[in-house]
């Protein structure tokens with residue numbers, strides 16, 4: 257597996273969570289999994305690591321000296337009773353990766369990201385070759401950063417690599433790796449592939465397009481998102497292209513790591529609980545959260561939000577509603593960082609409504625857990641959401657999600673129909689992606705809160721439902737996918753394919 261993020265080492269969002277948990281779950285099923293990721297300046301290295309005695313050479317361009325010599329740092333392998341093992345190799349290239357951020361720093365995105373991730377991808381394949389002479393059974397690339405791995409293996413590294421099946425997981429189609437044509441020659445990408453069915457898109461190089469053309473399997477992180485990206489809006493310009501490849505596209509819903517996200521054992525929260533003790537214990541967590549964030553402890557509902565503060569997450573739909581909802585008695589606990597404009601707006605709202613709106617402009621995983629445990633409702637008003645993990649974490653911790661009806665939110669939250677006295681459903685679902693619909697959903701949440709008992713029952717239902725969000729089933733689906741591809745490659749005649 258090749259990924260720019262791995263939760264335990266360096267992460268900015270769900271990508272890191274998923275690659276971490278999926279790689280472990282696959283190993284638990286008995287697979288030999290190697291994850292390759294860069295060693296950034298911000299990587300949190302565990303104390304136990306080993307450095308490979310030799311460096312690995314990664315070619316990134318056509319010129320004789322267009323190579324990087326990468327140091328390899330490996331963390332302790334995780335071994336399972338099944339015989340499976342998960343190894344993690346970090347690529348050490350201080351000049352390219354040893355910086356104060358994964359994709360960028362306070363001054364903005366790094367302008368050599370294409371080169372950095374080309375080196376990550378090629379380095380990943382070279383490391384795999386050392387671990388498994390002859391190459392891996394399957395290459396699994398995550399998001400646009402790792403698309404180079406699919407392209408290099410299929411197009412430039414020779415027939416042996418071209419035969420190795422590849423899976424590309426699209427965690428977010430909004431980010432496609434779009435480059436000027438000049439990068440083509442600089443990054444070891446063949447000119448012959450610069451055509452509309454592969455790398456060419458509207459006059460530029462589009463890595464996502466090229467890799468989706470060449471991958472044997474394209475997965476997205478929820479079934480609904482897999483359908484949505486075939487449409488104009490969520491297709492982000494690639495809908496027609498993806499439709500031509502729809503036969504190899506599949507949506508596999510992400511899981512969450514149920515052992516690491518468990519309110520019965522979580523050391524970051526004030527009071528631990530399960531679905532039977534939630535009623536008694538969650539108020540303790542709520543009060544502690546209010547104290548920590550300087551919110552007035554009041555009887556009214558507390559809405560939590562933990563997110564990258566970006567357009568995708570629907571902040572512009574939600575933020576204008578806050579003053580009015582505060583007037584009706586709601587309070588808000590917001591944790592996250594992101595677009596400067598949203599950060600400033602939130603700081604302003606918090607200053608204008610002390611005790612009612614708290615904003616921690618930070619990436620703070622421990623505080624996030626206290627928000628899940630202490631909020632009555634958890635807001636995810638996304639414009640689009642490939643899967644979304646926070647609504648699942650929130651449900652696991654008994655906060656009722658208030659969501660838009662898109663992507664993975666559609667697949668994980670069952671609507672509490674007509675909030676009042678309803679006995680089904682695990683969350684409040686806005687009818688449309690629009691401010692008035694989000695407003696109506698928040699009001700429905702407040703009514704549910706005022707009713708008391710139905711909310712308590714919804715909390716129990718949400719917690720129970722979340723207990724089924726583990727990784728075992730999704731990992732088994734990925735494994736079946738791998739096995740199908742390997743079998744097909746071994747019997748090319750039967751499938752009519754040639755490598």
Ligand code: GLC
Pocket residue numbers: 269270271274427428477510641642643644645664
């Ligand atoms: C991206 C998507 C998010 C998904 C995550 C993990 O961050 O925006 O919806 O849950 O990847 O797949």
